[in-house]
Amino acid sequence: MDSNQTLPQIDLPRDMIHLGIGQPSNHLLPIKELEKAAAHCLSKENSFFLAYGEERGNANFRQTLAKFLTGQYPNRVDPEQLLITNGNSQALDFICTLFTKPGDTVLVEEPSYFLALRIFADRKLNLVSIPVDDNGLVTDVLRKKLETLKPSFLYTIPTYHNPASVTLPLKRRENLVEICAQNDLLVVADEVYHFLNYSDDPPPPMGNWTGTCPLISLGSFSKILAPGLRLGWMHTNVGLIKKMTKSGLIDSGGGFNPFTSEIVNSFICLGFLKVHIKHLKTVYGQRIKVFCDQLRMHLPKQAKFKIPKGGYFIWVKLPDNMDTKSLRQEARKHNVDFHQGSLFSHNKELKNYLRLAFALYDEDVLAEGARRLGKVILENLS
Structure with a gap:
């Protein structure tokens, strides 16, 4: 599997799956x-x-x-x-x-x-x-x-x-x-x-x-x-x-x-435009289903998230004592990345949250990303 095969020009290591990036795959650009x-x-x-x-x-x-x-x-x-x-x-x-x-x-x-x-x-x-x-x-x-x-x-x-x-x-x-x-x-x-x-x-x-x-x-x-x-x-x-x-x-x-x-x-x-939006909704709807199924399979039960009804993102809550900024450093060692919750707080709170995106990758890469992410979180649970 080549995790970069559908990527626009993004400066990432070749095998890195960055689940934080909110933009469409190349093949979704008309x-x-x-x-x-x-x-x-x-x-x-x-x-x-x-x-x-x-x-x-x-x-x-x-x-x-x-x-x-x-x-x-x-x-x-x-x-x-x-x-x-x-x-x-x-x-x-x-x-x-x-x-x-x-x-x-x-x-x-x-x-x-x-x-x-x-x-x-x-x-x-x-x-x-x-x-x-x-x-x-x-x-x-x-x-x-x-x-x-x-x-x-x-x-x-x-x-x-x-x-x-x-x-x-x-x-x-x-x-x-x-x-x-x-x-x-x-x-x-x-x-x-x-x-x-x-x-x-x-x-x-x-x-x-x-x-x-x-x-x-x-x-x-x-x-x-x-x-x-x-x-x-x-x-x-x-x-x-x-x-x-x-x-x-x-x-x-x-x-x-x-x-x-x-x-x-x-x-x-x-x-x-109407045809393109309809196509996006079909593709993203399928990606959400696969990605959320894989997250349920690989993330520990302490990780909480809801299936999004629209948009690009999944907001994951981890146990209160976890710092996703530190977790992100560990995740990168396993060739998976995300955006830590503190980025989304003007006073750097929300340290036990992380944001995942499903717009950039096809289902097989999302599934592999969920597997890698789950492994990292399990290894860092105290």
Whole structure:
């Protein structure tokens, strides 16, 4: 077995199985369809997409994306509610530029996406955590925190959470929106996994409530098409769109990613995106089944996890006295890797947790990874 046979360009030892990496296998990237979409795009007489572009992003693409989202969401999405981005990382940094200054407080979940925490640290923001339970962000704690805090915004991952895989149910979403409306608190909802559901349909996206409270819903093609496109969108109210398009960055460079967005515009118009997402859901659904079966077989009974209903990740809890940062060093000696729980905590807690991903490898490699990981954990149980 060659564990690197399906890998994109990642600098790993040849026999290393890195169960922490959250990106698609090479063979899941629709190269032929993207080639057809690029040819379709470049065959047009009007090459407007090679200019700086509109402030809100490629108008063709916003029309097409709004139509696509309307077909997936319970409510209509208007093109005027969309601002095109260079992906979620750039979108988060852009939001920090416009809505914060060093020392400002931002609310984050515990756990939260570790690279978002890095972006906030780069901006020298003061992070305050709100716990996540089996139903996502605990809104009662949020309400209590807001009695004494005036944060710049709340960053939340409401659907198929990274890393915890939990989903905020409808009632709690409505409660979150009510709290944030009452406190005029901006919500930044990272919804990149919303379309990757493998069992039940998720609740409506947080973008559903852009007219109820200050809210920016972030979407991206990194998880549903290809991360190298560096293309995403913000879904919010027209007032916030106008505020963001007045930034110096957009004034200088024009709208984000006009050329790539026109290629993806063709990709959607040619009918490729719906087919591709359906294929991803089939592949990932099968990988989850195999991987979770193998984890049950090889991990000790003290390891606890739930089968994810969507997204990319499995969040594993080990006994309280285990430190997964140290465990990770041992795991690497056995050619298996993961991301330790402390990465997902802004104050380096969650030391007995680890995050596993199933998007990168085929079933046979995932099975071997589960076997190696189980062996390491068993050897390190005290």
